[in-house]
Amino acid sequence: MAFAGLDVGTSKSKMLVFDRDGNVLCEASRSYEETGTGGHRELNPACVLEKVKEVLREIGTRCPEPIEAMAVTSLGESVVCLDEADRPLANSMLTGDSRGIPETEEIIGKIGAQRIFEITGLPPNELYGLPKFMWLNRHTDAIRRAKAILFYEDFIGYFLTGERKVSYSSAARSMAFDIRKKEWSRELLDLAGVSPEQMSEPVAPCTVIGTIRPKLAEELHLNPELKLVVGGHDQSCAALGSGLTGPGIGECGMGTCEFMFVMLPEPQMTPYMIENDFTCIPYIIPDTYLSSLEITTCGALKNWARDTILDGVRRSCEERGQNFYECMDRAAAQVRTDVLVLPQFGSSGNPHLSMDARGTITGLTIHTAPEEIYRAILEGMAFQMYLAYERLEKLGTSLHTIAMTGGGAASELTLQIRADVFGRKVVSLESDESGAMGCMLMAATAVGAFASLHEAIRHVVRVKKEYVPDPDMHRYYMEKFQKYKALYEAMHLFQ
Numbered sequence: 001m002a003f004a005g006l007d008v009g010t011s012k013s014k015m016l017v018f019d020r021d022g023n024v025l026c027e028a029s030r031s032y033e034e035t036g037t038g039g040h041r042e043l044n045p046a047c048v049l050e051k052v053k054e055v056l057r058e059i060g061t062r063c064p065e066p067i068e069a070m071a072v073t074s075l076g077e078s079v080v081c082l083d084e085a086d087r088p089l090a091n092s093m094l095t096g097d098s099r100g101i102p103e104t105e106e107i108i109g110k111i112g113a114q115r116i117f118e119i120t121g122l123p124p125n126e127l128y129g130l131p132k133f134m135w136l137n138r139h140t141d142a143i144r145r146a147k148a149i150l151f152y153e154d155f156i157g158y159f160l161t162g163e164r165k166v167s168y169s170s171a172a173r174s175m176a177f178d179i180r181k182k183e184w185s186r187e188l189l190d191l192a193g194v195s196p197e198q199m200s201e202p203v204a205p206c207t208v209i210g211t212i213r214p215k216l217a218e219e220l221h222l223n224p225e226l227k228l229v230v231g232g233h234d235q236s237c238a239a240l241g242s243g244l245t246g247p248g249i250g251e252c253g254m255g256t257c258e259f260m261f262v263m264l265p266e267p268q269m270t271p272y273m274i275e276n277d278f279t280c281i282p283y284i285i286p287d288t289y290l291s292s293l294e295i296t297t298c299g300a301l302k303n304w305a306r307d308t309i310l311d312g313v314r315r316s317c318e319e320r321g322q323n324f325y326e327c328m329d330r331a332a333a334q335v336r337t338d339v340l341v342l343p344q345f346g347s348s349g350n351p352h353l354s355m356d357a358r359g360t361i362t363g364l365t366i367h368t369a370p371e372e373i374y375r376a377i378l379e380g381m382a383f384q385m386y387l388a389y390e391r392l393e394k395l396g397t398s399l400h401t402i403a404m405t406g407g408g409a410a411s412e413l414t415l416q417i418r419a420d421v422f423g424r425k426v427v428s429l430e431s432d433e434s435g436a437m438g439c440m441l442m443a444a445t446a447v448g449a450f451a452s453l454h455e456a457i458r459h460v461v462r463v464k465k466e467y468v469p470d471p472d473m474h475r476y477y478m479e480k481f482q483k484y485k486a487l488y489e490a491m492h493l494f495q
């Protein structure tokens with residue numbers, strides 16, 4: 001008995017096949033690159049689909065067990081517009097794309113920020129789908145010609161089964177989904193010239209979408225009885241795969257962006273939340289709601305530093321056959337530095353979401369070492385997340401443990417810095433692929449391998465290592481955090 005999760009991300013698609021105990025039986029991945037300049041960030045849907053097919057074919061060829069069920073998790077906000085022949089009509093705009101800023105202001109002017117929040121659980125922002133739909137409708141014919149408008153989750157689901165169904169968690173990233181009624185808001189979609197019929201049907205977690213198309217099963221060497229189960233937004237699935245089932249535990253996924261989910265004690269849509277860009281969105285666990293904290297430049301910022309200001313170090317590491325990030329983690333492990341980094345390099349997350357922000361590096365001297373800059377980047381991301389969390393606590397949330405997932409969680413230095421800044425226990429998990437794991441949990445539960453998601457999590461999700469805050473470092477960081485906060489406030493007002 002095998003179950004699979006397919007994670008369609010910003011830079012690659014990866015599929016893992018698990019047995020019922022959560023052991024990985026087979027995995028495959030393919031990378032692709034985003035395009036765009038001048039504030040535009042795009043993915044080519046046809047390229048992504050081709051890479052996904054390669055992943056599925058490799059899994060179908062190599063996996064030792066037939067896959068009984070699978071689910072798909074994907075990047076949020078980005079959509080694929082398909083014509084009557086199922087051909088993509090435009091590239092997909094990614095998180096961090098600056099288009100949609102004027103449209104967001106227009107939406108607020110017509111509907112009002114509080115009403116939008118009460119319908120969608122999202123403070124209005126160009127980050128989400130609706131302003132981008134409006135931009136597409138004004139500058140292209142993609143919306144008008146689209147037979148279907150899909151997120152990458154239901155795009156792949158449609159490709160595999162011919163059925164158009166989407167999870168609540170993906171639909172909720174559109175800023176056009178009524179989170180109480182669990183249906184599309186015609187009032188909001190009308191602003192972008194989109195009809196609910198163009199969107200996929202929103203369905204509950206663990207819903208079986210359908211069975212793989214026979215010709216595809218044969219072409220990709222997959223089980224012809226393979227069931228596709230509704231998946232979700234990548235961060236929601238990662239939270240599930242990290243064991244987030246109740247208050248007190250936060251899940252923080254570190255990839256191209258960084259995203260932390262915290263369970264709310266009850267659904268809330270207050271003006272204070274709008275001021276800080278805090279969300280209230282439906283979770284995969286029934287009748288629960290999450291709020292999110294985001295840094296939009298996590299892995300992207302580290303890669304920028306590696307390829308620009310730390311390029312000499314990168315080349316030196318490559319010449320020695322060493323991994324850049326592992327080298328820098330070792331070099332920066334015992335460093336204390338006055339360098340401060342605001343990580344808003346082109347876009348920013350909470351408490352002020354913006355797709356047109358600017359970052360800052362301060363405290364440099366002619367004696368500043370590369371490892372100081374590197375560590376300051378890791379600290380800056382931790383400080384920014386803590387700054388947002390301080391404000392989130394006023395909603396009645398309280399964490400004692402943070403589960404770190406994603407590529408950035410491979411860095412023990414990063415996880416220890418988080419523990420020291422937050423003054424809370426941080427854990428890594430045995431499975432590095434929590435998004436795919438979350439999909440596996442849903443797929444297995446949907447076909448009866450587990451009685452509930454709670455049972456599935458207890459059986460499968462396991463902690464790998466705990467990072468306990470060092471009291472001396474926590475005091476040090478709280479002093480440095482006050483400087484960070486003052487710098488953030490000054491630069492935010494300046495911009």
